[in-house]
Amino acid sequence: MTEEFRHNNSVAPLRNVVALVELIERVNQRGPGLPGLGVFYGWSGYGKTTAAVYAANKFRAYQVEVKSVWTKKKLCTEILRDMGVLPAKTISDMVDQIAQELARNSRPLLIDEIDHLVDRNMIEIVRDIHESSGATIILIGEEKLPRKLMAWERVHGRILDWVAAEEGQIDDVGYLAAIYCPGVSLEEDLKLQVLEESHRSIRRISINLERVKEFAQTRNLKSIGRKDWDNRPFFTGEAPTPRRAPK
Secondary structure, three states: OHHHHHOHHHOOOOHHHHHHHHHHHHHHOOOOOOOOEEEEEOOOOOOHHHHHHHHHHHHOOEEEEOOOOOOHHHHHHHHHHHHOOOOOOOHHHHHHHHHHHHHHHOOOEEEEOOHHHHHOOOOHHHHHHHHHHOOOEEEEEOOOHHHHHOOOHHHHOOEEEEEEOOOOOHHHHHHHHHHHOOOOEEOHHHHHHHHHHOOOOHHHHHHHHHHHHHHHHHOOOOEEOHHHHOOOOOOOOOOOOOOOOOO
């Protein structure tokens, strides 16, 4: 999260950042009587959290990232903490506090890692907050989130739009290179290799660009291509093969 906060003003052109921003704008500008829930979903590593950090700053949104061990009370407490509101003693009163704050200032609420709430049968509390506030609430989760939500008709029926985070593209490599590989010009053939070796994961692209930067710095290179990189390995995310046992 530290890196994402540090660079949040530099990731705006990333396609998934743009997609999330457009989703929030669409939900914010919905017509009277339309539901205010939006879903942003996709595979791990596609940069959803980075997009959420940027969007939270752009829209002055409240933002929480759900942990697997959270209870309803913990969720409400963390939302209220982000709002700067002293939590009430009961969950029902905290839900009212959250709804009142959202209705009062019209700021969106972004809930990342929402799958944990669905898996633990706690997603209805989000619907309660939405119904009481009428606010824009964006649910951010994994690729299977839309299908999971089908089991919760009262939530599923209040989704205004679904937006899928996409795999990285060559343009994303260029934008990320300015962040993770500053001062070094990457030739197109190396950008393409980084993209493919990273399996188009935004997270792995960032890791590999950091490696390219370290390599270029040790050799005092201002420009680097595939020929310079040679056959050095990239981080692919694959687990190392077991080593031979010592004799």
